[in-house]
Amino acid sequence: MVGKPLATIVSAGLSKFGRRDGLYWRELFIEAATEAFERCPNLDPRKDIKAIFIGHMGESYEHQGHTAPTIADWLGLTPVQGFRLESACASSGAALRCAVMAIASGLVDVVLVGGVEKMTHRSTAEVTEFLAMASDFPFEQWNGLTFPGLYALMATAHMHKYGTREEQLAMVAVKNHRNATMNPKAQFQRAITVEEVLKSRVIAWPLKLYDCSPITDGASCAILVRPELARRFTDTPVHIIASAGATDKIGVHEREDLTTLLSARVASQEAYRMAGIEPKDVDVAEVHDCFTIAEIMLYEDLGFCPKGYGGKFIEEGQPEIGGKIPINTSGGLKAKGHPVGATGVAQLYEVYLQLTNQAGPRQVSGAEIGLTHNMGGSGASAFVHIYKRGD
Amino acid sequence: MVEVPPPPTIESFYKYIAEGKLMGVKCKRCGRIMVPPKPLCENCMAKDLEWIQLKGEGEIDSFTIIHVPPAPFSSIAPYAVAVVRLDEGPKIPGIVKGVTQPHQLKIGMRVRMVFEQTPSMQTWPQWPRYYFQLV
Ligand SMILES: [Zn+2]
Numbered sequence: 001m002v003g004k005p006l007a008t009i010v011s012a013g014l015s016k017f018g019r020r021d022g023l024y025w026r027e028l029f030i031e032a033a034t035e036a037f038e039r040c041p042n043l044d045p046r047k048d049i050k051a052i053f054i055g056h057m058g059e060s061y062e063h064q065g066h067t068a069p070t071i072a073d074w075l076g077l078t079p080v081q082g083f084r085l086e087s088a089c090a091s092s093g094a095a096l097r098c099a100v101m102a103i104a105s106g107l108v109d110v111v112l113v114g115g116v117e118k119m120t121h122r123s124t125a126e127v128t129e130f131l132a133m134a135s136d137f138p139f140e141q142w143n144g145l146t147f148p149g150l151y152a153l154m155a156t157a158h159m160h161k162y163g164t165r166e167e168q169l170a171m172v173a174v175k176n177h178r179n180a181t182m183n184p185k186a187q188f189q190r191a192i193t194v195e196e197v198l199k200s201r202v203i204a205w206p207l208k209l210y211d212c213s214p215i216t217d218g219a220s221c222a223i224l225v226r227p228e229l230a231r232r233f234t235d236t237p238v239h240i241i242a243s244a245g246a247t248d249k250i251g252v253h254e255r256e257d258l259t260t261l262l263s264a265r266v267a268s269q270e271a272y273r274m275a276g277i278e279p280k281d282v283d284v285a286e287v288h289d290c291f292t293i294a295e296i297m298l299y300e301d302l303g304f305c306p307k308g309y310g311g312k313f314i315e316e317g318q319p320e321i322g323g324k325i326p327i328n329t330s331g332g333l334k335a336k337g338h339p340v341g342a343t344g345v346a347q348l349y350e351v352y353l354q355l356t357n358q359a360g361p362r363q364v365s366g367a368e369i370g371l372t373h374n375m376g377g378s379g380a381s382a383f384v385h386i387y388k389r390g391d
Numbered sequence: 392m393v394e395v396p397p398p399p400t401i402e403s404f405y406k407y408i409a410e411g412k413l414m415g416v417k418c419k420r421c422g423r424i425m426v427p428p429k430p431l432c433e434n435c436m437a438k439d440l441e442w443i444q445l446k447g448e449g450e451i452d453s454f455t456i457i458h459v460p461p462a463p464f465s466s467i468a469p470y471a472v473a474v475v476r477l478d479e480g481p482k483i484p485g486i487v488k489g490v491t492q493p494h495q496l497k498i499g500m501r502v503r504m505v506f507e508q509t510p511s512m513q514t515w516p517q518w519p520r521y522y523f524q525l526v
Contacts, residue, residue, distance in 0.1 A: 125462060132461065138401045139427065142518065143484045144457055144464040145472050152455035153474055160453070160498045202469075205456035205493050253474040253484040258453050 002369075002388060003275045005227040005239035007103040009387070011040035012222040012345075012352045017337035018187040020217040024062060025118040026074045029054075032114060032219040032342075033075055040223060042233045043110075045077060049223075050108040052082045053099040055092025055115030056341040060130045061122055077112075086341075088134035089290060091115055092220060093245075093344030093374030093383030099224050100243040100385075109229055114221035115346070117339035127215050131340070134377035136251040148204035148212055148291065150252045150378040155206050155293035157258035161308070164296060166206055168311035170197035172292040173210045173334055175320055180331025182362040187216050187337030211292040216337030220345035222352065230390065236356040237390035238370075242275035244268070245383045252378045259308075261294070263382035264301040264373055271371075271384040272303070279303035282325055282386075283367040284354045286347035288375035289332040295319075299327070302373055302384075321362060329354065329362045344374035344383060355389040399428035399440050405518040411506045413447040413521070415481060416440040426481040447504030448526070449477040454487070454496050471495070475502055475523055485523045501526045 013035030015028050037045055052072055059065035068082025087094040092115025099113035119127050132141055135150060145153075158164045174194055180186035192210060200209035223233070230237040246266035249255050255262065272278060279302060287302065289295035296310035304325055305313040313319065319327035330336045330350035333343060351370035353359040370387040397403040399416045404427045407414040415426035420437040426445060431438060454473040457464070464470065471490035476482045488505070490496055502523040509519060 128459075129461060138405075138516070138518075139484055141461070142516075142520070143472055143486055144460060144467075144470060145455075145484060146457060146459065146461060148459070149455050149457050149472060153453045153472075156455060156498070157453040202456070202458045204458065207455075251484075253452075253482045258474065 002277060003241040005241055006243055007100045007224045007240045008227045008230040008390065009238040009240065009348070009352055010223050010225050010230055010233035011036045011043065012349045013039065014185055014221070014346055014349045015219040016185050017216050017218040017339065019120045020118070021120070023118065023217070025064070025116045025219070026070050028118055028217060029071050029114065029116045029219040029221070030074060032221040033112070036221045036223055040233055043223060045075070048110045049077060049080055049112050050110055051102055052077065052080055052112045053085060053095040053102070054082065055085050055095040055344055057086060057088055057091050057117060057134070058130050061118055087381045088376035089288070089338070089340040090344055090374045090376035090381045090383055091341040094381070096344055096348060096385060097243050097245050097383050100240055103224055103226055109226045111224050112221065113224055113345060114219065115342035115344055116219040117341040118217045119215045119339060120217050124215065139251055139253065146204060147378065148207050151291040151293050152204040152207045153252055154258050154297065158293060158297065159206065161259050162311065164311035166198060167194055168315055169206070169211055169292040169296065170194040171314045172289065172295045173197050175314065176289060176328050176332040176334040179321065179329050179362055180335030182360065183331050183336060186331040186335055187214055188331070188335045207291055207293070213290045213333040213338040216339040218337060218339035218342045218346065220342040220349055222345055222348055238352050238355045239388045239390055240385055241388045242271040242384070242386035244270035244274065245381070246270070248380050250380045259297065261297050261301045261375070261379040261382070263379050264298055264375065264384070267382045267384040268302045268373065271386050275386040277369065277386065281369055282371045283369050284329060284351060284364045285325060285327050285371040285373070286330060286332070286350050287327055287373045288343070289328055289334050290338060290375070292334070294375070295328070295332070298373060302371070321364060326364045329359065329364060344372070347372040347374060348385065351387050355387055396442055399430050399442070401427055404428055408506060408521050409508050409519045411508060413445045413504055414442055415445055417443045424479050424481055426477065426483055445477055445479050449475045449502060451496060451498055451500045451502060452476045452482055453498060456491065456493055473502065473523060485521055487523045487525065489524065
């Protein structure tokens, strides 16, 4: 039996992703929030919204912290209570989990949840340094490991243990770029080839430039309500029927098996149990493809294929639109872009479009059940949510 | 006079590295060995820990070659970083000296720790570095 709704999405919005010169993150967030407000004319934001939960990884980019009140103020929502959640690249996954808990607790009826990051103010070297703060400092960073380097350690181990090939990693990038050409909000609008990926410059062997997600500006937003109230706001509700989070060791080197993202495994198993479904019941999923190897491991750790089969899974076209389970129809972090704090709720936005039949040329026909997996850093945190189209 | 052992901290770990010693702690309750040392046993939460010296030898569990490095490492790129499973059990990362190409390394190869005993930075953290070399 499919689980009962914990909270219901009645609207969502997303800024254009990419390089957004001349904007500060508070202004970018308004772009996402106003789309969510305009989609939901029955919502009176000042009157209805009782709390805001915002994912935001870093104050370093703009020397600006105190995120929640800044957003409440610039949206004209003060004195609404606000919370900023930080869990590296899973910051808005964490915000979503907290928003669901707030509604399920019965303490608030209507919340705004979202995330934001404005990264291109800074040089690539500075951004790399800010992002690295989400990894272990005294051992990983101190020994010259970068984020691509940490995922490269996983890739080397996966290739050694399961025979996964660099071509198979490249196929993930090719699929996600192809999907992004059908998403006008995606950062990249150009299809690429396996050859191009393999020939791109090495960042951290075996990962190359096109195995890595880009530096992106963007914001995401959704309105969540108590399920009983959903019909007051929309005719096309999407229910959140499972919400789970997990952690893993901060140092990748301390994990027993480098080929498994344990936080994804634990959180997804809890979410499937809560939703009363199995992985094969999922019609569409957005997963955290910060690097191509991550998506391969997630096919396995989210239960879409057996352990070690991830390389074959992409080679057989199973995660393509039209395949067994379309994954990252938005273009994923790889091609839609990865404004780190915004990513978790941006994943929700894509699933919301898919389950309400608004995804245009990339629509998965008849999608009823969706899943998002948002990961922090090198997998030390993960949040998994499962969604069901409202009847 | 009884010598008081240093606290089981990251700072102590690097003070020992400056002396050319790879030190960890062993839980007196459950026997877990932790490198780096942690103030609380990660297995049983006991605080009754004792310092032990490790041989600094082990095998490569995985590796990468970093081509785009963080700023402090720009002069040595490309360089190899491996996760090494020490013979006593724990795993730690480290740069493998003299390696710039993936074909020079294989998972399972034996390595030994070597020490740089002078502090690497003028400001915090004033830690020395350790490296690995193929044996
Ligand atoms: Zn113990």
